[in-house]
Amino acid sequence: xxxxxxxxxxxxxxxxxxxxxxxxxxxxxxxxxxxxxxxxxxxxxxxxxxxxxxxxxxxxxxxxxxxxxxxxxxxxxxxxxxxxxxxxxxxxxxxxxxxxxxxxxxxxxxxxxxxxxxxxxxxxxxxxxxxxxxxxxxxxxxxxxxxxxxxxxxxxxxxxxxxxxxxxxxxxxxxxxxxxxxxxxxxxxxxxxxxxxxxxxxxxxxxxxxxxxxxxxxxxxxxxxxxxxxxxxxxxxxxxxxxxxxxxxxxxxxxxxxxxxxxxxxxxxxxxxxxxxxxxxxxxxxxxxxxxxxxxxxxxxxxxxxxxxxxxxxxxxxxxxxxxxxxxxxxxxxxxxxxxxxxxxxxxxxxx
Amino acid sequence: xxxxxxxxxxxxxxxxxxxxxxxxxxxxxxxxxxxxxxxxxxxxxxxxxxxxxxxxxxxxxxxxxxxxxxxxxxxxxxxxxxxxxxxxxxxxxxxxxxxxxxxxxxxxxxxxxxxxxxxxxxxxxxxxxxxxxxxxxxxxxxxxxxxxxxxxxxxxxxxxxxxxxxxxxxxxxxxxxxxxxxxxxxxxxxxxxxxxxxxxxxxxxxxxxxxxxxxxxxxxxxxxxxxxxxxxxxxxxxxxxxxxxxxxxxxxxxxxxxxxxxxxxxxxxxxxxxxxxxxxxxxxxxxxxxxxxxxxxxxxxxxxxxxxxxxxxxxxxxxxxxxxxxxxxxxxxxxxxxxxxxxxxxxxxxxx
Numbered sequence: 001x002x003x004x005x006x007x008x009x010x011x012x013x014x015x016x017x018x019x020x021x022x023x024x025x026x027x028x029x030x031x032x033x034x035x036x037x038x039x040x041x042x043x044x045x046x047x048x049x050x051x052x053x054x055x056x057x058x059x060x061x062x063x064x065x066x067x068x069x070x071x072x073x074x075x076x077x078x079x080x081x082x083x084x085x086x087x088x089x090x091x092x093x094x095x096x097x098x099x100x101x102x103x104x105x106x107x108x109x110x111x112x113x114x115x116x117x118x119x120x121x122x123x124x125x126x127x128x129x130x131x132x133x134x135x136x137x138x139x140x141x142x143x144x145x146x147x148x149x150x151x152x153x154x155x156x157x158x159x160x161x162x163x164x165x166x167x168x169x170x171x172x173x174x175x176x177x178x179x180x181x182x183x184x185x186x187x188x189x190x191x192x193x194x195x196x197x198x199x200x201x202x203x204x205x206x207x208x209x210x211x212x213x214x215x216x217x218x219x220x221x222x223x224x225x226x227x228x229x230x231x232x233x234x235x236x237x238x239x240x241x242x243x244x245x246x247x248x249x250x251x252x253x254x255x256x257x258x259x260x261x262x263x264x265x266x267x268x269x270x271x272x273x274x275x276x277x278x279x280x281x282x283x284x285x286x287x288x289x290x291x292x293x294x295x296x297x298x299x300x301x302x303x304x305x306x307x308x309x310x311x312x313x314x315x316x317x318x319x320x321x322x323x324x325x326x327x328x329x330x331x332x333x334x335x336x337x338x339x340x341x342x343x344x345x346x347x348x349x350x351x352x
Numbered sequence: 353x354x355x356x357x358x359x360x361x362x363x364x365x366x367x368x369x370x371x372x373x374x375x376x377x378x379x380x381x382x383x384x385x386x387x388x389x390x391x392x393x394x395x396x397x398x399x400x401x402x403x404x405x406x407x408x409x410x411x412x413x414x415x416x417x418x419x420x421x422x423x424x425x426x427x428x429x430x431x432x433x434x435x436x437x438x439x440x441x442x443x444x445x446x447x448x449x450x451x452x453x454x455x456x457x458x459x460x461x462x463x464x465x466x467x468x469x470x471x472x473x474x475x476x477x478x479x480x481x482x483x484x485x486x487x488x489x490x491x492x493x494x495x496x497x498x499x500x501x502x503x504x505x506x507x508x509x510x511x512x513x514x515x516x517x518x519x520x521x522x523x524x525x526x527x528x529x530x531x532x533x534x535x536x537x538x539x540x541x542x543x544x545x546x547x548x549x550x551x552x553x554x555x556x557x558x559x560x561x562x563x564x565x566x567x568x569x570x571x572x573x574x575x576x577x578x579x580x581x582x583x584x585x586x587x588x589x590x591x592x593x594x595x596x597x598x599x600x601x602x603x604x605x606x607x608x609x610x611x612x613x614x615x616x617x618x619x620x621x622x623x624x625x626x627x628x629x630x631x632x633x634x635x636x637x638x639x640x641x642x643x644x645x646x647x648x649x650x651x652x653x654x655x656x657x658x659x660x661x662x663x664x665x666x667x668x669x670x671x672x673x674x675x676x677x678x679x680x681x682x683x684x685x686x687x688x689x690x691x692x693x694x695x696x697x698x699x700x701x702x703x704x
Binding site: 159161164169208211213247264266267289296299326 | 512513517560561596597598599616617618619644646647648651678
């Protein structure tokens with residue numbers, strides 16, 4: 001039976017080719033996705049297993065990628081905890097009744113994850129039926145702090161004022177909210193594993209909105225606890241995205257995950273050297289600037305090659321963009337990037 | 353005659369106290385500022401020397417700070433280059449006719465800076481009359497890339513798609529735009545020096561929206577050229593803010609400035625160690641999280657002290673927030689921060 005290329009690379013084992021997938025590979029840049037979204041809103045799509053599976057599989061019909069990531073949103077679990085979620089066109093997610101006091105926290109529920117979020121598992125099970133044995137089914141969740149940020153602010157934020165206010169003026173409420181989210185997130189990820197996920201990813205997009213010290217003391221422990229809890233019952237790999245800054249690598253002492261997703265703003269060779277210096281035993285994922293998919297073909301190919309060359313120095317390398325694909329991405333550019341990855345694999349021989 | 357504390361620290365010379373000021377110390381968090389803004393729009397205020405000077409001086413009447421920074425905006429020079437600037441409440445700046453082609457670029461003008469932007473110099477001259485001899489008058493500009501970003505996008509952006517598109521598909525237009533802005537910025541800063549500025553600051557808020565390589569090759573050289581041009585005719589200090597990420601410190605080889613403003617997201621001890629490792633001969637400014645001004649007094653004092661202790665290891669240290677004050681900042685919190693800085697100076701003796 002053929003092994004899953006992405007899982008092998010995640011654990012730092014030799015693979016016969018460099019695994020490749022794209023953050024947000026299912027989405028608005030694909031006309032077939034827009035066709036489905038014409039008739040259903042975003043949250044409705046996430047909650048419909050048949051349609052979510054269909055949308056998840058769309059990029060796999062066009063592109064020779066090594067993984068599918070379930071189509072969903074990091075805020076979906078909040079809907080089961082008692083906040084109503086909508087997406088305001090052009091303004092991102094809105095969660096009603098933002099959590100800013102002990103009373104607000106008290107109104108949240110610890111949901112029965114399998115019953116109330118089972119549609120995500122169902123979509124994973126459905127999707128997996130269409131994957132080749134060497135392809136990886138990725139489940140995901142937001143890391144506790146990033147989810148908490150939205151729950152506290154009630155929407156995206158530039159300044160995270162309410163998050164900071166809660167952290168400074170009601171630290172106990174902040175801590176208990178983080179604990180609740182961490183517990184729900186662990187169950188949510190294990191439910192996805194049970195449904196068929198071969199690999200998990202934790203997105204901590206806003207982690208770098210805390211000071212480095214607060215990240216270390218108040219953010220990292222909850223995130224790492226989620227991984228520890230999940231890993232106690234599962235032997236698959238977990239990818240962690242710690243946000244834009246390389247700075248947080250310094251705070252990952254004792255990290256339980258297997259792969260760090262590196263943002264495109266960070267130079268991959270430097271991140272890999274730092275990972276080695278810090279003694280972190282992880283593979284890396286990334287980190288093409290998604291906007292470089294707008295570049296002329298020769299420049300795009302050169303940029304892909306730079307990422308591949310840097311990745312050679314890592315324990316294992318999963319090729320990806322360093323942040324989600326954007327709606328204006330020309331799908332043809334992904335074909336070029338994939339072709340360049342396959343060409344690179346051939347020049348360096350069949351194993352590395 | 354008493355020396356200017358901030359200028360001395362900027363050059364790494366001993367001072368009898370730690371200079372302190374606050375990014376965006378004049379602004380919406382002060383009721384006396386809001387009173388003036390009731391009757392005049394933001395751009396109108398910037399273009400009125402008497403009112404701009406008044407607003408610049410407001411924080412100095414409340415707080416024992418070591419510097420005034422002229423009240424203005426980094427996009428003011430764009431108005432003289434041919435773009436109309438407005439501020440849409442809650443949505444930030446809007447520049448009309450965004451620059452996305454050679455034709456757009458061709459329509460821009462290289463203004464006569466003294467004639468067309470002289471009101472900024474007039475406001476500086478007026479402000480300076482009210483400063484003590486030991487207080488520093490700071491002039492400023494946006495660094496070329498950050499200004500270019502707004503000129504190309506026409507507004508703030510989360511994704512900088514048009515900037516990347518121009519950089520990838522019309523690199524010559526991008527380069528010529530950067531050259532034009534750099535030339536205008538040099539003249540604009542020298543005009544401010546002539547009017548009385550004792551220190552200059554260059555804001556490169558969006559620098560980290562380019563990949564590290566593009567920053568090194570396409571962004572840094574124009575910024576550094578501005579400093580070189582200004583320094584050829586002036587012997588004062590220049591502070592550079594390279595954006596959120598510490599990563600850019602690696603790309604500052606040959607930097608002509610005197611001080612690096614460190615964002616609050618970066619750990620100051622680590623930044624200072626890296627500056628030394630890289631052989632950069634600069635002082636540092638920063639880097640209290642402006643949101644920690646929301647914290648209870650004891651926590652705020654502890655945070656201020658951590659910044660001060662870290663600063664001891666630098667060539668010179670200017671205490672500041674690591675990003676501009678926010679509208680909800682309680683003015684009283686600044687009094688506490690300043691008090692903590694003065695107390696720290698006393699415990700460590702009269703010179704360091």
